[in-house]
Amino acid sequence: MRRVTKNVRENRTINTVYFNDEESSRARPGQFVMVWEPGYDEFPMSLSNYDSKGLCSVTVKPWGPGSGEMVKARRGDLIGIRGPYGRPFTVDKSSALLVGGGTGLAPLLPLAKALVKEGGRVAVVIGGRSKPDLLFEEQMRRAVRRKNLFITTDDGTYGHKGFPTDLAESMIKERRVGRVYTCGPEIMMRKLYDISVTAGVEFEASLERGMKCGIGICGSCTVGKNLLCRDGAVLDAKDLKDSLDEFGVLQRDQSGRYIKV
Amino acid sequence: MVGPSLRVSLAGLRFENPLMLASGIVGVTVPSLTRAIDSGAGSAVSKSIGLEPREGYRNPTLVATQDGGLLNAVGLSNPGARIFAEELSEVRGRHLPIIVSIFGGGPVEFSRVVDILDSQEFLAYELNLSCPHVEGVGTEIGHDPEVVASVVKAVRSRTKKPLFAKLSPNTHKIVEIARAAVASGADGLTAVNTVRAMAINVETTKPTLTHKYGGLSGDAIRSIALAKIYELYEEVKVPIIGCGGVSNWEHAVEMMLAGASAVEMGTALYQGYGVFQDVNRGIVAYMRRKKFRKVQEMVGLGH
Ligand SMILES: Cc1cc2nc3c(=O)[nH]c(=O)nc-3n(C[C@H](O)[C@H](O)[C@H](O)COP(=O)(O)OP(=O)(O)OC[C@H]3O[C@@H](n4cnc5c(N)ncnc54)[C@H](O)[C@@H]3O)c2cc1C
Ligand SMILES: Cc1cc2nc3c(=O)[nH]c(=O)nc-3n(C[C@H](O)[C@H](O)[C@H](O)COP(=O)(O)O)c2cc1C
Ligand code: FES
Numbered sequence: 001m002r003r004v005t006k007n008v009r010e011n012r013t014i015n016t017v018y019f020n021d022e023e024s025s026r027a028r029p030g031q032f033v034m035v036w037e038p039g040y041d042e043f044p045m046s047l048s049n050y051d052s053k054g055l056c057s058v059t060v061k062p063w064g065p066g067s068g069e070m071v072k073a074r075r076g077d078l079i080g081i082r083g084p085y086g087r088p089f090t091v092d093k094s095s096a097l098l099v100g101g102g103t104g105l106a107p108l109l110p111l112a113k114a115l116v117k118e119g120g121r122v123a124v125v126i127g128g129r130s131k132p133d134l135l136f137e138e139q140m141r142r143a144v145r146r147k148n149l150f151i152t153t154d155d156g157t158y159g160h161k162g163f164p165t166d167l168a169e170s171m172i173k174e175r176r177v178g179r180v181y182t183c184g185p186e187i188m189m190r191k192l193y194d195i196s197v198t199a200g201v202e203f204e205a206s207l208e209r210g211m212k213c214g215i216g217i218c219g220s221c222t223v224g225k226n227l228l229c230r231d232g233a234v235l236d237a238k239d240l241k242d243s244l245d246e247f248g249v250l251q252r253d254q255s256g257r258y259i260k261v
Numbered sequence: 262m263v264g265p266s267l268r269v270s271l272a273g274l275r276f277e278n279p280l281m282l283a284s285g286i287v288g289v290t291v292p293s294l295t296r297a298i299d300s301g302a303g304s305a306v307s308k309s310i311g312l313e314p315r316e317g318y319r320n321p322t323l324v325a326t327q328d329g330g331l332l333n334a335v336g337l338s339n340p341g342a343r344i345f346a347e348e349l350s351e352v353r354g355r356h357l358p359i360i361v362s363i364f365g366g367g368p369v370e371f372s373r374v375v376d377i378l379d380s381q382e383f384l385a386y387e388l389n390l391s392c393p394h395v396e397g398v399g400t401e402i403g404h405d406p407e408v409v410a411s412v413v414k415a416v417r418s419r420t421k422k423p424l425f426a427k428l429s430p431n432t433h434k435i436v437e438i439a440r441a442a443v444a445s446g447a448d449g450l451t452a453v454n455t456v457r458a459m460a461i462n463v464e465t466t467k468p469t470l471t472h473k474y475g476g477l478s479g480d481a482i483r484s485i486a487l488a489k490i491y492e493l494y495e496e497v498k499v500p501i502i503g504c505g506g507v508s509n510w511e512h513a514v515e516m517m518l519a520g521a522s523a524v525e526m527g528t529a530l531y532q533g534y535g536v537f538q539d540v541n542r543g544i545v546a547y548m549r550r551k552k553f554r555k556v557q558e559m560v561g562l563g564h
Contacts (some may be wrong), residue, residue, distance in 0.1 A: 256345075
């Protein structure tokens with residue numbers, strides 16, 4: 001088990017919880033860990049930070065008992081960490097557009113750093129309902145050039161007024177974007193998929209599904225034929241092509257029944 | 262010269278090869294079952310389906326143990342017979358080698374599940390009489406020869422499809438139970454389900470699984486499964502499907518030598534769906550080396 005080293009408040013709902021874990025510190029952008037809050041739940045979380053010294057973090061929004069307990073974590077608390085698991089984002093020199101909403105920024109932060117290090121051109125759009133919902137503005141500002149960071153709020157309280165998808169669409173039309181990367185609400189990711197495929201731009205998204213094992217055994221995390229924990233959580237346009245009746249539309253609940261995303 | 266053939270037939274069914282996807286492993290959905298078959302499994306067994314939808318237990322539901330095993334208490338999560346029947350209706354006409362696993366609290370519930378599913382297109386039923394961690398529908402049923410007989414009889418009277426009774430290793434009465442199942446109309450046996458087990462976390466000082474008890478699978482149980490198959494082969498005259506800890510060709514061959522006509526793989530799927538192809542290739546190479554032309558020639562050779 002691992003000890004929590006610090007818990008940082010990011011905005012009005014989201015916290016980043018830090019811990020030391022050597023294996024996770026060797027992760028690649030987009031990989032996730034299974035976090036165990038003893039007595040509550042075990043759930044998948046994208047790694048939002050990991051460094052060569054073994055310091056790692058997950059960035060959590062409280063929904064249910066597990067994540068609800070996690071945001072209250074205190075220095076010294078014990079948590080279980082398994083992983084890192086899953087297929088990472090592609091890191092190369094193609095001109096990249098990263099679009100994130102809410103905790104979806106978590107896997108995009110290490111991705112942005114890795115892409116910049118690789119030497120590619122990297123633009124980032126951070127979306128939020130309102131100014132207090134934005135995540136990682138400061139961190140992204142440190143990771144990419146100032147002129148390549150864009151903010152949108154649905155209500156116009158900060159940055160561009162509107163949805164991140166609208167801004168992304170015009171950027172795809174005006175600039176040479178090689179690949180769109182996204183993580184956030186699935187409806188947003190589905191819109192970006194449609195925009196990217198129409199424009200002939202490569203596309204990778206990190207999706208979320210309920211997970212039990214995280215290692216390709218239990219079958220609870222399917223998106224069509226894909227097992228999200230193994231084939232994802234990052235899926236590309238080719239993986240998603242046969243799953244368009246599910247992506248952004250339907251997911252399976254823990255019993256295997258379809259419910260709306 | 263033609264190479265060795267992997268084709269097998271058991272209980273009137275014919276499969277391209279002896280490997281099967283075990284119940285409860287990725288196969289909660291039809292796309293996952295299809296993918297296992299496309300990846301080289303000769304057939305695929307669905308997650309165990311009950312009468313009503315079940316969410317299963319809260320996580321942690323799976324934990325790796327230090328003896329090379331995997332411990333699970335998923336809790337028979339499944340969408341229920343009606344919804345699963347709908348899902349199966351989508352593959353009608355595709356003649357996929359799908360076997361549906363079912364569970365229930367007794368003969369009446371088993372019968373109702375069969376009535377809902379039976380008109381769908383699939384090859385056979387596997388009766389889960391052996392889940393070690395769900396009260397009322399698992400080993401309480403599967404450890405009592407009389408109850409097993411009544412369940413198999415009830416299902417037999419409602420379907421023409423072949424029936425495989427999946428047995429629990431957690432009993433000294435396995436032969437008696439197998440005989441009861443066969444006498445009541447089972448066409449074959451699957452041996453074995455998981456071994457009842459537990460893991461305790463020394464930091465929290467409590468059992469790791471939310472359900473406390475779970476079922477052990479993987480490497481840790483292979484030798485146990487092998488002995489049960491060997492014993493059953495000597496005592497019962499119906500085909501046996503071997504299951505428990507198989508993750509490479511050598512394990513699969515070992516089970517066939519013990520008496521298994523086909524071999525299920527579950528936990529080995531942590532290697533990915535490619536494991537079916539790998540194991541099939543290994544079996545073929547072995548057969549060539551030992552000059553076996555048919556899988557059947559190996560079955561029971563260990564006796
Ligand atoms: C690969 C992967 C990476 C993930 N990374 C992160 C991450 O970095 N940060 C993060 O906070 N979460 C992340 N998640 C989601 C996370 O695993 C949990 O689903 C979430 O924290 C809720 O868990 P819970 O057990 O607290 O709530 P549950 O008990 O599962 O849910 C409580 C209630 O909240 C609803 N709910 C849960 N999640 C959402 C959601 N995202 N949107 C809308 N309603 C929801 C449920 O439907 C339910 O009604 C990730 C998931 C995956 C698969
Ligand atoms: C996560 C998991 C879920 C399982 N669910 C079922 C199930 O629903 N029905 C069943 O008959 N067996 C179930 N089993 C047992 C397997 O089918 C198999 O008998 C057992 O895992 C031993 O084989 P293995 O070592 O190859 O995994 C499950 C096993 C695991 C690991
Ligand atoms: S979480 Fe178990 S298969 Fe993906």
